Amino acid sequence: MRLAAWLITLYRRTLSGRIPNVRCSFAAEESCSAFGLRVAHSGRNVIGRIARRLRRCRDACLLGDGRSISWTPLHDRAPADIVDEMQRDGESDGAIARMLQTRRAVARYRGDHAAFTACAMALPGPARVCSLPLVVRRARRRLAVLVTLTLAAIALTFVEPWLGALAAALTAAALVSARTLRSRLHRFDLHRGKSGSIGIARPASARPTKYTIDATPQARPTTTPASTMPRHG
Numbered sequence: 603m604r605l606a607a608w609l610i611t612l613y614r615r616t617l618s619g620r621i622p623n624v625r626c627s628f629a630a631e632e633s634c635s636a637f638g639l640r641v642a643h644s645g646r647n648v649i650g651r652i653a654r655r656l657r658r659c660r661d662a663c664l665l666g667d668g669r670s671i672s673w674t675p676l677h678d679r680a681p682a683d684i685v686d687e688m689q690r691d692g693e694s695d696g697a698i699a700r701m702l703q704t705r706r707a708v709a710r711y712r713g714d715h716a717a718f719t720a721c722a723m724a725l726p727g728p729a730r731v732c733s734l735p736l737v738v739r740r741a742r743r744r745l746a747v748l749v750t751l752t753l754a755a756i757a758l759t760f761v762e763p764w765l766g767a768l769a770a771a772l773t774a775a776a777l778v779s780a781r782t783l784r785s786r787l788h789r790f791d792l793h794r795g796k797s798g799s800i801g802i803a804r805p806a807s808a809r810p811t812k813y814t815i816d817a818t819p820q821a822r823p824t825t826t827p828a829s830t831m832p833r834h835g
């Protein structure tokens with residue numbers, strides 16, 4: 603997988619850390635590009651492991667509007683399953699602890715005591731939460747740009763027929779973008795009713811000392827601007 607290693611190295615030398623509003627969820631542990639490079643050099647199931655890592659970059663960040671949070675389907679799974687899969691992919695202990703930090707926030711929000719205690723390996727402190735309104739605004743802006751470019755490409759196809767392929771690719775990108783936004787909004791609506799507000803949901807049987815890590819007001823999940831949406835560093 604020399605090509606993959608070369609492309610990742612090129613990305614790290616030219617774009618990584620220089621793209622505005624971009625931050626990798628695992629930047630403090632092992633960024634996606636660092637992980638990809640390590641995987642590429644290992645030569646073992648490179649594409650699959652990198653693809654799963656890129657999904658995890660988004661999985662590790664919650665969406666929030668100040669009262670409710672939403673999470674990706676990964677956090678509907680048991681913490682042990684998440685750990686198993688990450689270990690099979692050769693993820694570092696730090697990256698696993700980062701993901702469990704997010705899983706623990708979901709467990710607390712849902713009042714799931716078993717899952718909460720199963721996240722003992724999680725990093726201390728609050729999970730990262732991206733602002734839903736800012737994420738939606740950004741997604742809509744991206745969609746508008748894609749639609750505009752698609753229409754321009756279609757118009758220019760009469761002059762340059764090869765632009766038809768570009769128009770098709772842009773259309774596909776716009777459809778994926780729209781579907782992703784719709785799915786995230788749908789999930790947010792589903793999760794909105796799971797808890798009154800962040801920090802309130804606790805299992806009735808839980809001892810308060812179990813929840814001192816992120817149940818205190820100052821340690822609640824903090825909403826970060828979309829300017830730091832998970833991307834691959």
Ligand SMILES: [Zn+2]
Pocket residue numbers: 625626627628633634635659832833834835
């Ligand atoms: Zn990343």
